[in-house]
Amino acid sequence: MQKMMSVIDESSTSEEICQWRSEFKEKAREQRYLESKLQQDKKVARFLAIAVATVLLLILPFDKLIIKPQHWPHPAFEWRIIIVVVCIVSAYSVIHQKTSKQLKKLVLAFIAFFLFNVQAIVLTYQDHYVLHVIFDVIIIVIIYSSTLLSLKLSSLLCVGYAIIGSLNIIFTKTLDTHTVGMVLVAYLSANLVGTIISQLEHRLRRELFLRKEQLKDAALKMESFAFRDALTNIPNRRSFDDSFENHQKSARRLAAEHRNVCLIISDIDFFKKVNDTYGHDVGDIVLVKFSQFLAESIRPNDAVYRFGGEEFIMILQNIKAHEATEKIRSIIKQLNERVFTIPEINYPITASFGLAFLKPEENSRDIIARADKMLYQAKANGRNQLCIDTTGTF
Incomplete structure (x- = not known):
């Protein structure tokens, strides 16, 4: 949990978001944010x-x-009536917008159409009537607070509209100086309040999005910690248990093609002696290098797991019995040829292997028991070799 909280840095949010534009500095993240709120x-x-x-x-x-x-x-x-029809058509068109860019264009076109018509309608009002300024103020605040447009675009649109609106009133209506002043103050206040609301809204929404992204990344890291061995960074026993059902499905599917899924348990020979003689630090290096060697020796659709201590499990998919045997014997040969070296140790690190073929309906406990039996037989025979349970092979 402490690791998760360290990922979510309080100060990082202010560094990620531009203070004045209230947008993410990183364009890719800004685009992800815009697409994430498309439906809303x-x-x-x-x-x-x-x-x-x-x-x-x-x-x-x-x-x-x-x-x-x-x-x-x-x-x-x-x-x-025409404006009402355009509103209804626009409401219907919104549903069919696939990207944030498409929606932005539609919203901008609708707002421009609506604002133009509002100012045109002002010309039809009685010369003494200026209460429509209240509607203009409401419209400006709504445009800002909806966050459908960026802060920059909202500001340009609303400030421009305020200038046109105030000029329209001043030059087409019969007003005294006090009323003109009130009109100007109304438009100015609407833009000031709208800008503050919009900036806060844009920033808060992006901070929330960033927190969600950070939490998601932290959760993925925690999941990785849970399913990977901390020392060797390969999948662990829990990962094996979690993926075994998929191996069973593969075994059932491949049985019809007379192909196998095989499980191999390997155990580093005399590993306790390495720890006792050279220390656990050297022993850890042996485990890391051995696991890396196994991981590099398999195909992309195969898997290797650290099962515990110096024991590892390999899963070879879609393979014939003789191919699996040749693969493990090749690994044994490379180990004896010192495929990896450790300065403190002047002899090759070898391993014993027990191999069993997964039956279509077999559970993990049974096949591990069969492979483990073969591993003990390999150890009893002198180690550094492979023993095979040939039950159910193709």
């Missing part, structure tokens, strides 16, 4: 499009009170 963004975008359509329909009966007589019902009414 699609839900938000769809909800907002439907919400806009609903609000427009709800306020439609009151438009007559604030719209200039010459613009009602034509073209104002038709105009509202």
Whole structure:
């Protein structure tokens, strides 16, 4: 657990995220983050499009009170209906966006269309009516806080909209100086508050994503520790137990093809003598080099496990009996030729091997017992050799 917590460094989050843009500095991670929130963004975008359509329909009966007589019902009414239809079509289109980039383009197009129409609609209002500024403020804050667009893009869009909106009001409405000041303050405040909210939201979401990634990496490392031997870094007994069912399936499948899955137990000869004579540090080096040699001697679809102490298990897949025998005898020959050397030891490190062929319905305990019996026979015969249980071979 301590190792896991050390992976999740509190200070690393601030180093990974750009302070002003509130984006990951690493482009690949930023892209992973954007894709990870794609489904959530699609839900938000769809909800907002439907919400806009609903609000427009709800306020439609009151438009007559604030719209200039010459613009009602034509073209104002038709105009509202067109916007509602576009909202509904956009909500439907959101579902079919496959990437964050596609969604971003659709959202940007919809927002640009909507903002343009909102400012165009302002021209139809009565000259004294400026309460629509409240709606503009709400729109600006929603664009920022939705985090559908980046902080930079949201800021450019909303600041530009605020400038156009304020100019539109100032030059098309009959306002006193106080009202003009209030309008400018409203737009400025909306952008300021929106920027703060957006920056915090973008940053917090990325920090959460980063924590999840760090936890996932830590979990994978912990799983690796659980299924790998700490000294030799090869799969351990737990890994063997976990994967044995797959070896059984292979044995059943290969039986029809008259091919084998074989299990070999190997034991380093006189390993206790190595520890007693040269110390456990040298003994550890022997274990590491021996395990590396075994791992390098097998094919990609084979496996080697440290079973405990100086005992190792090898699994050879899809192999004939004579091929398995030749493989192990080749390993024995290479060991005797000092395939690896250890400066402190002036003689070859050899090993004894017991081989058994996995029967289709055999459990791990039974085949290990058969291979172990062959290993003891090899030791009894003088070590540095292979003994084979030929039961059920092809």
